[in-house]
Amino acid sequence: MRESTRKRLLRTLGGTLWPSFLTAAVASVVFFASIDPQTLQMQTLPAWEISRMAGYTIGFFMFWGVGLMSSAITFVLTDSGPRGPA
Numbered sequence: 001m002r003e004s005t006r007k008r009l010l011r012t013l014g015g016t017l018w019p020s021f022l023t024a025a026v027a028s029v030v031f032f033a034s035i036d037p038q039t040l041q042m043q044t045l046p047a048w049e050i051s052r053m054a055g056y057t058i059g060f061f062m063f064w065g066v067g068l069m070s071s072a073i074t075f076v077l078t079d080s081g082p083r084g085p086a
Contacts, residue, residue, distance in 0.1 A: 016075055020067030027063040032056060 001009075037055020041048060050058070 012075060016068060016071040020064055020071045023067035023070075024060055024064035027067070028056065028060045031063070032059065 037050075037052050037059065041050055041055060
């Protein structure tokens with residue numbers, strides 16, 4: 001892999017993973033400040049036995065997935081295509 005391609009890939013990963021991680025952290029804090037994961041689980045999926053910590057973890061990764069898709073779509077829409085030599 002060429003050095004410029006590698007740098008571009010790392011920049012793309014950093015530009016999509018990091019903002020989505022921060023968004024998931026903030027969204028988790030805001031969401032779980034008012035909603036208890038076990039209460040939510042009992043109301044939606046009573047057959048599942050999960051702990052509070054598992055609920056927080058699942059919620060965080062769901063928020064991270066949504067943020068990642070948002071960042072990825074933004075990257076795709078703003079990508080100007082192949083660049084010349086770096």
